[in-house]
Amino acid sequence: MLHPYFAHSVLALAAVVFFAGAARAAESPSYNFAPVNQYSPQVSASFWNPIIEYVSKKSGVRLNLKLGRTSADAMSYVLAREADFAFTNRLFCPGRAGLGWTVFGRRNTSPVRAQIVVPADSPIHRIEELAGTPVAFPGPEATIAYKVAYAELLRHKMPVDVVFAGNADAVFTQLFAGRVRAAGASSQLAQHYAGRERKAFRVLWTSPPFTDLALMASPRVPAAEARAVARAFFDMNRDPEGARILAEATTLVHSDTPFAFVPATGADYASYRAFCATAPLDVR
Template identity: 50%
Template sequence: MNLHDLLRRIGLWLAAAFLCTPVLAQEAGVYRFSPVNQYGINLTAAYWNPIIGYVSEKSGVKLQLKIGRTSADTTAFVLAQEVEFVFSNHLFSPEREQLGWRVFGRRQTPAVHAQIVVPADSPITDLAALAGKEVVFPGPEALVSYKFTAAHLMARQVEFKTVFGGNTDGALAQLYSGKAAAAGVNSQLVEGYARREDKKYRVLWSSPPVHDLALMASAKVPEKVRQAVIQAFVGMHQDPKGRDILQQASVHVGLTAAAHFMASDGSEYSAYRDFYRTAPASLR
């Protein structure tokens, strides 16, 4: 068994275990961390578990992964206040900003774009050709991959049929199996998927650049705990042990080995907030 397969199996086992995390975990001194399911559940767990293991050890704050079977399920945990830390861009609508989540960091990666893509050998060459066809998205909560791309299709008056794949990997699997004519994606994630699965694609539309997802803490997290977690995330790439963990995890999911976490006050996410001012009502 090679390392890639082993990590996938470990990720699947750990993900299954964390799906059963008790709601009262924090009462035992555990803080739950819910990253949006950008990949399949096993790959999501395989990426994040080494990282939060390091952050837990370095900060002295025990973090535990809590993810649902889909990105929408994971966000439901967040909205139900069942977690204390997140990696997400699902909390920038005016209503959700009232919940008190505070941005404290982000992942330092190249800017991402919302994109509408088709397989490289698809006969479809423009958005108008998607009229009446199925377009697959990761899920209804996916801001960049779904809401940005669907809003653009609506603005172009392209009447399409919406399909959800649960996460980006699921959506792209449907695209390449021929179940959908096109996919709404995050450029970073489709690039990673294409490298891992040896797939080719063509971009029909790409949005202006936006930042990667945000690390956020619930308003109920004590300031001392929040600061310890911030320092562990932000300093991870400067510590040889942390840097090695980051590099291995990043390469595993198709990110560059230079990807790391940096501090943020949330001001970089104005494009996400601006979206809701003009978005169709069905996408707010």
């Protein structure tokens, strides 16, 4: 039989373990937020970390930034069910639309366009001059900068050597270093890069407009928590702390439009579904 002192100690320890376990069980779950890596990993982390910390604090929903090294990594997290929120434009084509993710917002930026670009001082003036040359793209998952841009080359029966650089900044670095002759780009990211690095592009081709990337929630996220996260994003520009973070993000990437987040729905992304319906099979 245990001495009363030891029996009391055992019961006290059991109570501590029980209540600690109960406290952990009562904690709100955390959710992974996976944005497409549009810039270098360093710039992307500096852009998103303050925003995600703010949204977590204001919403009461814990978000963890899950940032990949390449632009394709965010999609791999979604498909592996390792992400609960995303900032992406890669869930609108058949096969992925059925995953059940819901659009709830976007940035307040102008529509983006796919472009095929060269340095401003390049001797190349027409896309027909790119036949047989190396052309850089962020990666096979880049909807605007690769799929839409490369589809145009396919429609022109323009064979090029495709080079995947990982993200838009890496694409432009290769372009201005002379390792590729041209690049597939998002008009938005080309403008940001030109402002940050003081570079100038010549645009050989531009697509019709597409809505900027979508803030999306997985069907696994409870509706109340998804709404709280959405409200925190939408209220950022109306709160002094949030407005400061958005201003710093705008300055960081040299956007010509001050960033804010606004509501959106799947209807805003009809242009992506239209592209998927008519694009060459190689890039759907």
